[in-house]
Amino acid sequence: MSKVKIATDWLAGCAGCHMSFLDIDDRIVKLMELVEFTSSPITDLKHPPKEGVTVGILEGAICNTHNVEVAKMMRERCQILIALGDCATFGNIPAMRNFCGTQEALKRAYIETESTVDGFIPDSEELGVPLDEVVAIDKVVKVDLFIPGCPPSADAIFHVLSELLAGHTPVVFPPQYFKYD
DSSP, X not given: OOOEEEEEEEOBSOSHHHHHHHTTTTHHHHHHTTEEEEEOTTSXXXXXXXXXXXXXXXXXXXXXXXXXXXXXXXHXXXXXXXXXXXXXXXXXXXXXXXXXXXXXXXXXXXXXXXXXXXXXXXXXXXXXXXXXXXXXXXXXXXXXXXXXXXXXXXXHHHHHHHHHHTTOOOOSBOGGGGOOO
């Protein structure tokens, strides 16, 4: 039996959701018998394979054009897309910049902080162009399942993956639960 392929990536956030994923501890050995992790920001392979994966997991909010590209690539290359954590689900801490605006947030962070000397706002294609508004992943691509939490518990993550591997639709919160427009 071939293993289920899973790819993960992170967008704008703290990477705490991936740390929570690793907190599955010894249960990850059980998962490894059934899955192949094809790519992750914490491995050498960073992008999901072109031939696709069964499950894509994204953590973090959409803050810049690079985040949009990553989210669209993951959506194109996975059958089931999971938004992992509050940043991916709601925007959370990264979305706080929406209250003051992107340029004001960048100015404060890179020029006006008390510890900044000769500050400047970074401008590099590698960083992507900041968006005017930080948004949750489902504002850019279709999300199939949300796992909220900051970060979500290792038990919640393991439960969702175990249910998917058993061929069940996990009962966490369906996407319509989070439609707040």
